[in-house]
Each structure stands twice: as C-alpha cells, then as structure tokens.
Amino acid sequence: MAVLPFGDRIDLAQVLRDASGRPAALGFESVRVTGSVEASLAALRAARKLGAQSCTTLLQPGQYQIVQLDAPEVPPEERVEALRWQLKGIVDFPVDGASIGVVDIPMESGAGRKASVFAVAAGAGVIGPLMRQFDEARVPLRAIDIPEFAQRNVAALFEEENRGLGFLYFDGRGGLLTITYRGELYAMRRIEISARQMMDAERRPQLLERVMLELQRTLDNFDRQYSFISVSGMVVASAPEVPELLPYLAENLYVPVRAMDLAAVCDLSRVPELSDAARQAECLPALGAALRSSEAT
Numbered sequence: 001m002a003v004l005p006f007g008d009r010i011d012l013a014q015v016l017r018d019a020s021g022r023p024a025a026l027g028f029e030s031v032r033v034t035g036s037v038e039a040s041l042a043a044l045r046a047a048r049k050l051g052a053q054s055c056t057t058l059l060q061p062g063q064y065q066i067v068q069l070d071a072p073e074v075p076p077e078e079r080v081e082a083l084r085w086q087l088k089g090i091v092d093f094p095v096d097g098a099s100i101g102v103v104d105i106p107m108e109s110g111a112g113r114k115a116s117v118f119a120v121a122a123g124a125g126v127i128g129p130l131m132r133q134f135d136e137a138r139v140p141l142r143a144i145d146i147p148e149f150a151q152r153n154v155a156a157l158f159e160e161e162n163r164g165l166g167f168l169y170f171d172g173r174g175g176l177l178t179i180t181y182r183g184e185l186y187a188m189r190r191i192e193i194s195a196r197q198m199m200d201a202e203r204r205p206q207l208l209e210r211v212m213l214e215l216q217r218t219l220d221n222f223d224r225q226y227s228f229i230s231v232s233g234m235v236v237a238s239a240p241e242v243p244e245l246l247p248y249l250a251e252n253l254y255v256p257v258r259a260m261d262l263a264a265v266c267d268l269s270r271v272p273e274l275s276d277a278a279r280q281a282e283c284l285p286a287l288g289a290a291l292r293s294s295e296a297t
Contacts, residue, residue: 001053002150002289003044003139005037006060012048013286023157023291024267025274028283041137056143056289057130058150061173061190064122065091066148071104071115083119093123103149106184108228118185120146143292148188150288151176155235156183157265157291163232166219166255169284170195170238170245177215179222181229189218198242208248215253235260239281262287 004011010033014026033040045051067090072082080100087095101120107113127144134141155167155178164181175191191214198207219231234253236246237260250257260280266287268274274283 001050001055002057002286002292003041003050003055003134003141004058004286004289005033005041005133008033010037010040010044011283011286012044013283013290014053015287015290017291017293022265022267024269025262025271025287028271028274028286030282037133038136041133041139045137045139050139053140054142055134055140056145056292057134057141058285058289059122059126059130059144059146061147063126064120064146066118066120066146066188067091068105068116069119071117079117083117087119087121091121093121095121097124098122099124099127103185105186106182113225145289145292147176147285147288148178148185150285150292151178152180152183152185152288153291153293154260154262154284154288155180158235158260159183160232164222164226164229166215166231166234167260168215168234168236168249169281170198170242171281171285172196172239175211175214177218179218179229179231181226186226186229187218187222189214195238195240195242198238198245199240201243204242204244208244211245212249212252215249219253219255231255233258237277237281237284239278239284241278241281260284 002013010031013028016024016026069086072079074082079102083102084095084100099122103118105116107115151167151169155165159165164179167178169176172194174194177189178185179187191211193207193211198204233256235258236249238245246259262268262280273279
C-alpha cells in the first residue's frame with residue numbers, strides 16, 4: 001500500500017504481486033485533506049484498514065538529493081558513514097544527522113568501470129516530521145522511498161529482456177527521465193519543464209525542443225557510460241496529457257517511443273478507472289511506490 005500525502009490531497013494505491021509476476025492493482029484513490037494531514041491519515045486508517053497494511057510513502061522533489069558516487073571501499077556496515085563524508089560540500093544541507101540511503105548500480109564484469117552507487121540524502125528536518133505524521137495517525141510506515149525508484153518499479157514492467165528502457169514522465173511539478181536495465185535504475189534526469197507549461201500552445205514548440213535536447217544529451221551520455229546496455233525504447237506518460245509530445249519525440253528520437261499503457265503489464269480489472277490513460281498517468285507515482293518489493297533497500 002502506498003500512502004502519499006501531497007499538498008491538499010493524499011493518494012493511496014494498493015498493488016498485489018503473486019507468483020505469476022504480473023502485478024494486480026487492487027485500488028487507487030485521491031482523498032482531500034480535511035484539517036491536518038495527521039487527522040486525514042487517521043481517518044483513512046480507520047476507513048481503509050491501513051493499520052493492517054505494509055505502507056510506503058515518497059519524499060517529494062526538493063526534500064532530498066540523489067547523487068551518483070564511486071562505491072566506498074569499506075565494509076558494508078561502514079558504507080553510510082563513508083558516503084556521509086563524501087557528501088559534504090555536495091548536498092545543500094548539513095550531512096550530520098541527515099538520513100542517507102545507498103543503492104548499488106550493478107556493473108557487468110569487464111565493463112572497465114569502478115563500482116558506483118546512488119546515495120540518497122535527506123536533511124534531518126525532512127524525515128522526522130514525515131514519520132511523526134504517520135506515527136500520530138497510527139499508520140504503520142514500512143518504507144520511505146523517492147520518485148526515481150517508484151518510477152523504476154513501473155519502468156521495469158515494460159522492459160524487454162536484457163535491454164535497457166527509458167521512461168519519461170511529466171506532471172505538474174516537472175519531468176523525470178529514468179533509464180533502467182534488468183529492473184535496476186542506472187540513470188535519471190530531472191527536467192525543469194512541467195506538463196502544465198507544455199499545455200500552452202504558444203510555448204509548446206520551444207519547450208518540446210528543450211525536452212528533446214535533454215533526452216538526447218542523457219541518452220548520449222548513457223551510451224558512453226554504459227556501453228554494455230542497449231536501450232530498446234522510450235515509454236512516455238504525462239499528467240495532464242500534453243498534445244504533440246508523443247509524436248514529436250517519436251519523430252526526433254533515435255529509439256522507438258510509445259505511450260505508457262499499464263493494462264499491457266498489470267491486471268487493472270479491479271480498478272476500472274485505470275483503463276483511462278490520463279488516470280494512469282496521474283496515479284503513476286503512487287502505483288510505483290506500491291510496487292516496491294519487500295527485498296528493496
């Protein structure tokens with residue numbers, strides 16, 4: 001179960017994974033916050049039986065920083081502290097007391113590169129208040145994740161075997177490009193252009209050109225860094241849907257481009273509203289968070 005407080009609403013998504021490997025969406029809804037977030041979470045705990053769920057939430061852009069670094073050559077139990085030292089001067093908040101997570105970037109033997117990791121850091125003033133919201137509402141919080149990894153979870157469903165995949169998502173806050181391979185995140189790029197900005201017909205051509213340049217630079221850099229990964233295509237989603245985005249990318253990118261269709265990779269039969277592409281895009285972060293596996297770090 002993903003429970004995502006965001007502004008004046010809380011998004012909830014529930015996903016079931018079974019041995020078939022095809023996840024099933026059990027529910028999705030957006031609920032308006034009435035009063036405080038804590039009060040709204042408490043009401044949802046009672047109404048949706050959240051106390052019996054394994055809940056995940058997401059940090060929002062601006063609440064954390066994710067940095068790619070060389071993997072520290074220290075014992076596993078010392079990695080966080082070694083990275084804390086490396087992050088000094090890189091992140092824009094004090095690292096003393098910050099929460100730090102580490103995710104390995106798998107490398108193939110003979111790739112000729114040092115092992116590297118993604119270090120995710122959030123300041124002390126971010127994690128504590130978020131945990132208190134859930135604690136006060138008595139909603140059990142198993143994990144705090146970030147949008148890059150939630151998007152990875154969705155992208156992994158669309159991958160071709162032994163091929164990399166680009167996944168591009170726009171919402172009201174901006175764009176996020178991820179590149180995954182064998183279910184792992186290898187690259188990501190934030191694009192400071194929102195779906196709503198691209199709804200402006202007069203500005204759209206210029207913004208689409210900027211998006212294309214960002215994509216081309218990222219793909220070219222990725223090819224140089226990870227020559228052992230062949231990117232098979234790009235999946236695109238936006239909320240709201242941006243006119244001309246998909247055909248423009250399809251015409252100008254050198255990899256095949258297709259619209260996200262969750263029905264092709266998930267069982268959506270219990271959530272009929274998700275047959276609508278626009279609704280799929282709106283719920284993508286929540287569904288991605290709910291797809292987090294129990295083995296994830």
